[in-house]
Amino acid sequence: MHRVWAEIDTAAVRHNLAAIRARAGAARVMAVLKANAYGHGAVEMARLLVNEGIDHLGVGDSGEALELRDAGIAAPILIVGGIIPGEMPAVVARDIEVNLHTVQMAHDLNAEAERQGRNVRVHLKIDTGMGRLGMQPFEAVPFLHQMKGLRSLELVGLCTHFSSPYEENPAFTLRQLEHFNLAVELAQRLGYGELMLHASSSLAVWQHPDARFNMVRTGIALWGLLPGGDRGWEAALKPALELKSRVLFLKDVPEGTPVGYNRTYYTPAPTRIATLPVGYNDGYRTSLSNRASVVVHGRRCPVVGRVSMDYTTIDVGHAPQVQVGDEVTLIGPGVELYEVAQWAEAIPYEILCGLGRRVARVYR
Ligand SMILES: Cc1ncc(COP(=O)(O)O)c(C=O)c1O
Structure with a gap:
């Protein structure tokens, strides 16, 4: 797996x-x-x-x-x-x-x-x-x-x-x-x-x-x-790649809990934080910290705290059904590559080319 x-x-x-x-x-x-x-x-x-x-x-x-x-x-x-x-x-x-x-x-x-x-x-x-x-x-x-x-x-x-x-x-x-x-x-x-x-x-x-x-x-x-603006050209095309990971760790935390390197995020209320085994070594950039969202069980969950080399933390407080091992979509339906690139202040090409060696490629 x-x-x-x-x-x-x-x-x-x-x-x-x-x-x-x-x-x-x-x-x-x-x-x-x-x-x-x-x-x-x-x-x-x-x-x-x-x-x-x-x-x-x-x-x-x-x-x-x-x-x-x-x-x-x-x-x-x-x-x-x-x-x-x-x-x-x-x-x-x-x-x-x-x-x-x-x-x-x-x-x-x-x-x-x-x-x-x-x-x-x-x-x-x-x-x-x-x-x-x-x-x-x-x-x-x-x-x-x-x-x-x-x-x-x-x-x-x-x-x-x-x-x-x-x-x-x-x-x-x-x-x-x-x-x-x-x-x-x-x-x-x-x-x-x-x-x-x-x-x-x-x-x-x-x-x-x-x-x-x-x-x-x-x-x-x-x-x-076809990253050329909104001209409807892409209707003819289908994005071929989705980036996925799984919940590795879950914890319930009180208000005011710092998350990640340099404490760039403090929980504003009691919530639940999930840790994902994906980080900038995989091409999921630090510029996504506190900006991006991912999709878990069809819900968007924000990335909170700094993305580190091997880990990304998300707030799943509003998705109580989330369990360790659950699949998470970082790029795919609900979090299109364009949006991820925008959050990362990059062009879509950079995000695709930047996917690291550790990211397994699965063909279906
Ligand atoms: C010389 C040259 N031709 C074609 C392409 C393909 O460009 P695109 O991915 O925009 O189709 C590239 C990509 O960088 C290129 O450098």
């Missing part, structure tokens, strides 16, 4: 994939499985998605890519982020696709591929305004010419990343799109005909259908969320 666990509804993930496909039209779908599939379990999610005929997988670094290859995942995998030179030998040897960000990187990767007598499939990343990774559009022009001399690199894709696809005002995204379209045109003029073209993450798939090109890269929507 688990003390703290994430329940992952595999039917919800399938449903979300179908909703993305319906929205993406003819475009292929790359499932972004970075950060242990945003806490959902990368290997399990990769297996499920491959069974569903996913076109492509995206990961953040070579460690994540190798984890999938070691688990027998043969589908195309792209490292959507950047790599450092020390990651190149494994990437080449295990047939992992990479995004190219600099001319130097292209030369180093080509040299490594030549050394191994292999080819590497690469996507050229254009920085159209994200300002994080990728080549500036003006650098891409001479590079695409030069690239033809790098015989062990096979250019299979051209991509960019939007910084603000959720903004009400689409002007910045449209400018990014314009710059990307110029790069696409140029690549086509240089004879790179059959490229995968991808720019949209989950929100852009909904907000900017004209930016789908022939592939979209979706993470958060697969897990049933």
